[in-house]
Amino acid sequence: MAEELLYLGLNDLHVALGGKMVPFAGYSMPVQYPAGVMKEHLHTRAAAGLFDVSHMGQVILRPKGAYADTARAFEALMPVDVLGVKPGRQRYGLFTNAEGGILDDLMFANRGDHIFVVVNAACKHADIAHMTAHLSGVCEVIPVTDRALLALQGPQAETALARLVPEVAAMKFMDVGVFGDIWVSRSGYTGEDGFEISLPMTQAEGFARKLLDMPEVLPIGLGARDSLRLEAGLCLYGHDIDTTTSPVEAGLTWAIQKARRTGGEREGGFPGAARILRELAEGPARCRVGLRPEGRAPMREHTALFAGDTALGEITSGGFGPSVEAPIAMGYVPAAHAEIGTKLEGEVRGKRMPVTVAAMPFQPTTYKR
Structure with a gap:
C-alpha cells in the first residue's frame, strides 16, 4: 500500500x-x-522567487557539554572541517558511509x-537516526517540526x-x-544570491504573503527549482550523488577542507576515508561532468552515454x-x-546524438561574497 502523502503547512x-x-x-x-516553469x-534569475522547502x-x-565536543563528533561523520566554522557561519557537508559513498x-x-x-x-529520517546513533553521547539531536523553511532567491531577494x-x-x-523568531542564512540552491528563512509555522503564511505582495517576488515550484540548480551545476541527492558515489567522483572536493585531507591537522577519521583520500591523491576512476547536447532536444536522466561503441555511463x-x-545535462x-x-554521444529513443563535455556551472553564480 502506498504511503499517504504529507502536506506542507503552507x-x-x-x-x-x-x-x-x-x-x-x-x-x-x-x-x-500559473506563470509556468519557464517564466x-x-x-x-531577474528578480526574486519564493520557494517553500519546508519538506526538508x-x-x-x-x-x-562543550560545543567543541559536539563539533568534533559531528565532524567524525563527514570529510568536512566542522571545528573551523566560526559562529554566525554555515558550511556545506556530506555524510559518508564506510565505502566512501554519500549518505546525504x-x-x-x-x-x-x-x-x-x-x-x-527523502533522507531526513535516516539522517536523524544516523546523528542520534553517533552523537547522542555529546549532544541532544532535536528535530525541528514546528517551523516552515522558505527560500527567497534572485538578485532582488535582499531588497525584498x-x-x-x-x-x-x-x-x-x-x-x-x-x-x-526568524532564522536566516544567506544561501540557496539556485546559483543566485538569496536566503533560506526558517520561521514558526504559525507565522509562515503571513510572512510568505507579505513577500508575495512585493512586485519583485513570484512563487516558484519544483520545476524551476530543478532547472535553476541544474544550470548552477548543483547535485540533486538520489540522482547525481548517492551511496555509491564518492565526493571526489562527484566533483565535490571543494567541500573537503585542507584540515581533513592527507597531511591536514585532522586528516581522515571519517567514514570511507581510505577511498576518499586515495581518490584525492590519485584521481577517481570516473567523474561527474557537465554536458551540452547538440540541437534543441534535451537529454534526460538515464540517457546512456557512449564513445563510439564503448558504453561510458549515463x-x-x-x-x-x-x-x-x-539543453544541458550532467552525468x-x-x-x-x-x-x-x-565529444561523446547520448542515446535518445534508440538514436545516437552528439553531446560535448562542458564546464560547469552553465550559468554564472551571483553569490554576495
Missing part, C-alpha cells in the same frame, strides 16, 4: 496561488504555478551554542527580504543570523536551461573521457 496557500501539486519526497508539493525560472529536515544539535548532502551552521543542520527531505528583516542586508554568502540530470537557452564518465570539449 499547502492551502499553494493551492490558493494556483499551484499544480505533485508527490515529491513523500510530500504534496507545487511543481509550478518562474527566468523571474528568479531541520535539526538542532544542542551540546550536553546537507548544510550546517555554527549558531554559537549549538549546531543547526538542514538535510534533504530587507523590508521585513532589515538586518539581512549586512549578511554575506553563508552567513547565518537569528532575528527574533546522464544523471538533464533538461532545458531557460537562461542559457539550450558520469570515465576520467579519460572527462576533459572539457570531449
Whole structure:
C-alpha cells in the first residue's frame, strides 16, 4: 500500500496561488504555478522567487557539554572541517558511509551554542537516526517540526527580504543570523544570491504573503527549482550523488577542507576515508561532468552515454536551461573521457546524438561574497 502523502503547512496557500501539486519526497508539493516553469525560472534569475522547502529536515544539535565536543563528533561523520566554522557561519557537508559513498548532502551552521543542520527531505529520517546513533553521547539531536523553511532567491531577494528583516542586508554568502523568531542564512540552491528563512509555522503564511505582495517576488515550484540548480551545476541527492558515489567522483572536493585531507591537522577519521583520500591523491576512476547536447532536444536522466561503441555511463540530470537557452545535462564518465570539449554521444529513443563535455556551472553564480 502506498504511503499517504504529507502536506506542507503552507499547502492551502499553494493551492490558493494556483499551484499544480505533485508527490515529491513523500510530500504534496507545487511543481509550478500559473506563470509556468519557464517564466518562474527566468523571474528568479531577474528578480526574486519564493520557494517553500519546508519538506526538508531541520535539526538542532544542542551540546550536553562543550560545543567543541559536539563539533568534533559531528565532524567524525563527514570529510568536512566542522571545528573551523566560526559562529554566525554555515558550511556545506556530506555524510559518508564506510565505502566512501554519500549518505546525504546537507548544510550546517555554527549558531554559537549549538549546531543547526538542514538535510534533504527523502533522507531526513535516516539522517536523524544516523546523528542520534553517533552523537547522542555529546549532544541532544532535536528535530525541528514546528517551523516552515522558505527560500527567497534572485538578485532582488535582499531588497525584498530587507523590508521585513532589515538586518539581512549586512549578511554575506553563508552567513547565518537569528532575528527574533526568524532564522536566516544567506544561501540557496539556485546559483543566485538569496536566503533560506526558517520561521514558526504559525507565522509562515503571513510572512510568505507579505513577500508575495512585493512586485519583485513570484512563487516558484519544483520545476524551476530543478532547472535553476541544474544550470548552477548543483547535485540533486538520489540522482547525481548517492551511496555509491564518492565526493571526489562527484566533483565535490571543494567541500573537503585542507584540515581533513592527507597531511591536514585532522586528516581522515571519517567514514570511507581510505577511498576518499586515495581518490584525492590519485584521481577517481570516473567523474561527474557537465554536458551540452547538440540541437534543441534535451537529454534526460538515464540517457546512456557512449564513445563510439564503448558504453561510458549515463546522464544523471538533464533538461532545458531557460537562461542559457539550450539543453544541458550532467552525468558520469570515465576520467579519460572527462576533459572539457570531449565529444561523446547520448542515446535518445534508440538514436545516437552528439553531446560535448562542458564546464560547469552553465550559468554564472551571483553569490554576495
